[in-house]
Amino acid sequence: MTKTIAILGAGAWGTTLANLARANDHQVRLWSRQGDLSLEDVVKNAEIVLSAISMKGVQDVALSVKSCQVSPQTIFVTATKGLDAKTTRTPSQIWQTEFPDHSVVVLSGPNLSEEISQGLPAATVVASKNTAAAQVVQQVFSSGRFRVYTNSDPVGVELGGTLKNVMAIASGVCDGLHLGTNAKAALVTRGLTEIIRIGKVLGAKTETFYGLSGLGDLLATCNSPLSRNYQVGYQLASGKTLTEILASLPGTAEGVNTCQVLMQISQEQNITMPITEQVYRLLETQVTPKQALDELMLRDTKPEYHQ
Ligand SMILES: NC(=O)c1ccc[n+]([C@@H]2O[C@H](COP(=O)([O-])OP(=O)(O)OC[C@H]3O[C@@H](n4cnc5c(N)ncnc54)[C@H](O)[C@@H]3O)[C@@H](O)[C@H]2O)c1
Numbered sequence: 001m002t003k004t005i006a007i008l009g010a011g012a013w014g015t016t017l018a019n020l021a022r023a024n025d026h027q028v029r030l031w032s033r034q035g036d037l038s039l040e041d042v043v044k045n046a047e048i049v050l051s052a053i054s055m056k057g058v059q060d061v062a063l064s065v066k067s068c069q070v071s072p073q074t075i076f077v078t079a080t081k082g083l084d085a086k087t088t089r090t091p092s093q094i095w096q097t098e099f100p101d102h103s104v105v106v107l108s109g110p111n112l113s114e115e116i117s118q119g120l121p122a123a124t125v126v127a128s129k130n131t132a133a134a135q136v137v138q139q140v141f142s143s144g145r146f147r148v149y150t151n152s153d154p155v156g157v158e159l160g161g162t163l164k165n166v167m168a169i170a171s172g173v174c175d176g177l178h179l180g181t182n183a184k185a186a187l188v189t190r191g192l193t194e195i196i197r198i199g200k201v202l203g204a205k206t207e208t209f210y211g212l213s214g215l216g217d218l219l220a221t222c223n224s225p226l227s228r229n230y231q232v233g234y235q236l237a238s239g240k241t242l243t244e245i246l247a248s249l250p251g252t253a254e255g256v257n258t259c260q261v262l263m264q265i266s267q268e269q270n271i272t273m274p275i276t277e278q279v280y281r282l283l284e285t286q287v288t289p290k291q292a293l294d295e296l297m298l299r300d301t302k303p304e305y306h307q
């Protein structure tokens with residue numbers, strides 16, 4: 001059945017998702033703050049409101065939508081991968097707080113938008129506490145080129161996509177320093193352990209991180225030069241400054257902000273995050289890429305716990 005869908009954020013991801021929904025004959029209205037359409041007109045009578053806004057704009061946009069006329073049945077979908085710098089909340093937590101009586105669905109997976117725009121096959125996950133709402137979103141986007149799975153752990157799915165961005169920066173550094181395949185495998189594997197450790201404290205289920213939105217997205221983002229987060233790390237390794245890199249980056253690299261928020265969470269909740277800590281110190285120019293590597297390699301010896 002044709003759905004009326006409002007997509008907020010006309011960047012790389014919002015535009016790609018709009019095209020996927022249009023290809024399935026849905027009626028899509030795309031809103032951006034630079035565009036001609038008003039937010040009020042775009043969300044009016046929408047059965048689904050999907051946000052692909054960068055993290056820094058999510059809270060403000062959610063508040064603006066709250067002041068618009070939204071149908072009580074509207075399903076909110078969030079495709080943002082980040083954490084709020086002020087509150088440390090995830091995007092779905094922000095949308096659910098502003099719209100407590102609505103279903104909120106998280107859409108996340110190994111989804112480099114450029115590949116999907118080229119018509120290459122990909123899979124993703126739609127997760128919600130409300131299974132029926134997740135199934136509606138699954139039908140909207142599913143096609144022969146985009147396979148959509150449902151999941152009942154929205155926070156786990158969301159955190160998989162968010163936390164891997166920090167590991168993608170580290171992976172870019174690893175490749176930029178030409179440290180080899182063994183080093184990369186060690187980094188990604190220990191990165192997953194670190195993601196699970198943080199994710200469990202933040203309320204996610206461990207098994208979710210072994211799925212598409214966790215391990216899947218970690219593999220995609222840590223291995224692709226198309227990833228903006230990977231590019232940040234790769235170019236830091238070549239000696240560029242973060243300011244120079246961000247000035248020429250096409251779109252948002254959420255891992256930079258996520259890393260700062262994670263350091264705050266690490267201090268408040270006493271969670272050990274060695275890789276995140278070194279990425280943070282590198283972004284803050286407290287260490288060079290080579291020093292960050294040495295710090296990680298020379299940590300105290302320990303058993304290989306996966307927790
Ligand atoms: N590009 C991808 O491959 C991809 C895939 C999956 C998820 N994501 C996630 O989707 C989100 C958006 O990524 P993108 O690649 O489209 O980024 P982008 O930089 O191309 O677009 C970001 C969009 O957010 C809007 N925005 C930013 N701040 C705003 C504010 N204060 N108010 C209103 N609008 C604001 C921008 O105008 C733009 O439309 C990120 O969280 C990213 O991690 C991206």
Ligand SMILES: O=P(O)(O)OC[C@H](O)CO
Pocket residue numbers: 081109110111112113161165168217220221226227228229230252253254
């Ligand atoms: O370009 P990045 O680093 O934001 O990665 C895009 C997607 O999150 C990959 O799934």
